[in-house]
Each structure stands twice: as structure tokens, then as C-alpha cells.
Amino acid sequence: MADSTTIDVAQGEISRSEAKGKAPLLATTHQVFSTTKAMEREDNKGGYKRGVAIFDFILRLCALTAALAATATMGTTDQTLPFFTQFFQFQASYDDIPTFQFFVIAMAIASGYLVLSMPFSVVGIVRPHAVGPKMLLITFDTVMVALTTAAAGSATAIVYLAHSGNSSANWLAICQQFNDFCQKVSGAVVASFIVVVIFMILVVFSAIGLRKH
Amino acid sequence: MADSTTIDVAQGEISRSEAKGKAPLLATTHQVFSTTKAMEREDNKGGYKRGVAIFDFILRLCALTAALAATATMGTTDQTLPFFTQFFQFQASYDDIPTFQFFVIAMAIASGYLVLSMPFSVVGIVRPHAVGPKMLLITFDTVMVALTTAAAGSATAIVYLAHSGNSSANWLAICQQFNDFCQKVSGAVVASFIVVVIFMILVVFSAIGLRKH
Numbered sequence: 001m002a003d004s005t006t007i008d009v010a011q012g013e014i015s016r017s018e019a020k021g022k023a024p025l026l027a028t029t030h031q032v033f034s035t036t037k038a039m040e041r042e043d044n045k046g047g048y049k050r051g052v053a054i055f056d057f058i059l060r061l062c063a064l065t066a067a068l069a070a071t072a073t074m075g076t077t078d079q080t081l082p083f084f085t086q087f088f089q090f091q092a093s094y095d096d097i098p099t100f101q102f103f104v105i106a107m108a109i110a111s112g113y114l115v116l117s118m119p120f121s122v123v124g125i126v127r128p129h130a131v132g133p134k135m136l137l138i139t140f141d142t143v144m145v146a147l148t149t150a151a152a153g154s155a156t157a158i159v160y161l162a163h164s165g166n167s168s169a170n171w172l173a174i175c176q177q178f179n180d181f182c183q184k185v186s187g188a189v190v191a192s193f194i195v196v197v198i199f200m201i202l203v204v205f206s207a208i209g210l211r212k213h
Numbered sequence: 214m215a216d217s218t219t220i221d222v223a224q225g226e227i228s229r230s231e232a233k234g235k236a237p238l239l240a241t242t243h244q245v246f247s248t249t250k251a252m253e254r255e256d257n258k259g260g261y262k263r264g265v266a267i268f269d270f271i272l273r274l275c276a277l278t279a280a281l282a283a284t285a286t287m288g289t290t291d292q293t294l295p296f297f298t299q300f301f302q303f304q305a306s307y308d309d310i311p312t313f314q315f316f317v318i319a320m321a322i323a324s325g326y327l328v329l330s331m332p333f334s335v336v337g338i339v340r341p342h343a344v345g346p347k348m349l350l351i352t353f354d355t356v357m358v359a360l361t362t363a364a365a366g367s368a369t370a371i372v373y374l375a376h377s378g379n380s381s382a383n384w385l386a387i388c389q390q391f392n393d394f395c396q397k398v399s400g401a402v403v404a405s406f407i408v409v410v411i412f413m414i415l416v417v418f419s420a421i422g423l424r425k426h
């Protein structure tokens with residue numbers, strides 16, 4: 001892996017020095033035999049992969065925004081109804097329901113991962129042929145697809161239950177009472193699905209970047 | 214894409230005919246200049262990628278088994294309690310809860326996809342350097358990671374609720390009454406998480422297969 005990276009860098013430098021009109025000093029016998037046309041094609045491929053890497057970085061920024069929005073919306077969800085009985089004060093908060101706690105934790109992890117992955121994405125822009133960072137990103141992106149989808153899916157199941165209830169299990173809909181609560185939670189779920197879709201696109205993009213020439 | 218496949222096949226044939234001690238008939242000038250050592254390395258890479266492709270096929274078989282088990286277990290879950298009141302006959306079936314319906318549909322789709330993807334996996338074994346089938350598989354595998362995780366996550370949220378209930382929302386645990394129902398559903402959820410993990414491994418494996426040499 002380290003070998004192939006080094007070779008890529010060397011070839012990149014050769015084509016750059018050729019563009020400046022200098023003689024390729026580092027060229028070995030094998031590299032002399034490979035024609036200039038092949039080198040140009042290599043360089044075009046590099047440009048194409050660099051474009052993909054830049055788009056990858058922008059997508060990560062979008063995903064970070066959506067993930068932070070989902071975390072913040074869910075994390076601040078809290079509604080107290082303006083009436084109470086002798087025994088209960090009617091209050092709904094995200095940490096009453098364990099699924100929503102998991103949602104907040106998973107989205108916070110996804111946000112943290114997105115911040116940490118950005119340097120690797122930048123490496124992909126600077127060195128379009130490097131394989132190591134892309135393998136790392138595609139592996140962890142796949143894990144994040146699973147994590148964020150699990151959070152989004154389970155929260156959706158509970159939100160659906162809160163909206164419409166279930167007569168068979170005798171679970172009543174609580175959204176008539178806690179209307180603001182349900183709306184905020186639904187917004188957070190929508191944001192989390194945006195994060196899921198972006199992570200899926202990122203995996204496919206990394207695969208395109210890994211494709212051999 | 215089609216070009217690179219053809220070249221790979223030709224190189225493969227040359228090294229095979231060299232192994233038999235015959236002269237490489239198809240070799241062009243460029244291919245003569247590339248050293249035998251490079252060809253051997255190419256061939257080793259091919260063998261290594263073929264091993265990954267075979268493992269990919271075996272994993273797909275395991276995932277298919279787990280997905281079918283999850284579908285069948287959830288789809289046949291039905292429990293009628295041996296007592297009834299004037300108004301209710303106490304019965305629990307998977308299609309009383311929409312989340313479990315989604316679970317069955319998603320797992321059935323995953324099973325169907327796994328069957329359809331097997332020919333492409335076989336192409337990966339026969340032609341280890343072909344990029345097209347691997348790009349196809351990695352894209353749809355990523356979609357399947359999301360689909361199966363959504364099904365597994367949402368079913369988990371509901372099963373957890375059925376087991377332990379939620380006092381804030383006044384949703385009671387139903388597993389005291391419907392014990393068999395809950396156990397079968399939990400089994401199906403465990404099988405679905407096995408499917409999720411296998412799909413994640415498949416994505417990473419396809420990425421390894423796509424890595425350029």
C-alpha cells in the first residue's frame with residue numbers, strides 16, 4: 001500500500017516537471033517506456049479523482065450540519081403541559097424514551113466521526129491516488145451508515161407509535177397531548193435520514209475513488 | 214471498463230500459457246517489455262482477489278440463510294392467549310404492528326437481493342479484475358445495509374418497548390402476557406442483526422476487491 005502511494009507521487013511529480021519543460025530526472029527504464037499518452041491519461045484520472053474527493057469533502061460538511069441539527073433538535077426536546085393532577089405533572093422529554101437517548105448518542109457519535117474524517121478527506125484531495133485513507137474512510141463510513149440508520153429507524157418506529165398508537169398492544173397515541181414534542185422529534189428524524197443518505201453516497205463515492213485505472 | 218476486462222483476460226491467458234512452457238502468442242510490444250516479475254505479481258494479486266471473491270460468495274450464502282430465518286420467524290409469529298373476555302380475544306400477530314410488517318418486507322427484499330446478487334459474485338470469482346460487477350455490488354450492498362439496519366433497528370425499538378414498556382408515555386409491557394410472541398420476535402431481530410453485520414463485511418470486501426494494484 002505504501003509502495004503504490006510512493007509510486008503515484010513520483011509519477012505525479014514527473015508529469016508536473018514535464019509540464020514545466022524540464023527533463024524527467026527520476027524516470028527509470030520502465031517509466032521511460034511507458035508513453036506520454038498513458039501519463040496524460042493517468043493525470044486526467046487524477047483530476048477526475050480529485051473532483052470526486054472535493055465533492056466528498058463538501059458532502060461531509062453537509063452531513064455534519066444535518067447530524068448536528070438532528071442532535072440538537074432531539075437533545076433540546078422538552079415539553080411540559082400547562083396542567084397537572086395531584087399525582088402527575090405531564091412532561092415529555094427526549095430522555096423519557098430510551099430510543100431517543102440512543103438517537104442523540106448515535107447522532108453525536110456521527111457528528112464527531114464526520115469532524116475527525118475531514119482531514120482524511122483532505123488527504124484524498126491532495127493525493128488523489130492514495131489508497132490507505134480511502135479504505136479507512138469507506139470502512140468507517142459503512143459502520144456509520146449502519147449506526148445512523150439504526151438510530152433513525154428506531155426513532156421513526158417510536159415516533160410513528162406516538163403519532164398513531166397501536167390498538168392491539170393497547171399503546172395510546174401521545175401526540176394529541178404532546179404536539180410540540182412530536183413535531184420536534186419528527187424534525188430530528190427527518191434530519192437523521194438526510195445524514196443516512198449522505199453517508200450512503202459517501203460510501204459509493206469512496207468506491208469510485210478506489211476503482212483501479 | 215470493458216477494455217480493462219479484456220486486457221486482464223489476455224494477460225491471464227499469457228501467464229497461463231507461459232506456465233505451460235509455450236510462447237506467448239498474443240503479446241504486443243508493450244506486453245513484451247513488461248517483465249515476467251510484474252506479471253507474476255499481477256497473477257498473485259489475481260489469486261488474492263479471487264480468494265476475497267470466493268469468501269464474498271460464502272458470506273452471501275450465510276446472509277441469505279440468516280435473512281430467510283428472520284423473515285420466516287417473524288412472518289409466522291402468532292400467539293392467541295387461552296382466555297378471552299366478552300369484548301376481546303387476546304391475540305398477537307406480527308401484522309398487528311406496522312413495524313414488524315416492514316421488518317418482514319425488508320428482510321424478504323434482502324433475501325431476494327442476495328439471490329440475485331450471487332451471479333455477480335460468481336463473475337467476481339471467474340474474473341477477479343472486473344470492476345463493473347464489484348461497483349454494482351458495493352452500491353446495492355450499501356443500500357441493503359441501510360434497509361436491513363432500518364428494519365432491525367425499528368423492530369428492536371418496538372421489541373424493547375414490548376419487553377419493558379414506558380411509564381412516561383403510559384405504554385405497558387405486553388411480554389408478560391405474550392411471552393412466546395416476544396421470544397420469537399426477539400429471535401428474528403437477532404437474525405436480522407447478523408444479516409446487517411454480514412452486509413457491512415461485504416461492502417468492505419468489495420472495497421478491498423476494487424483497490425487498485
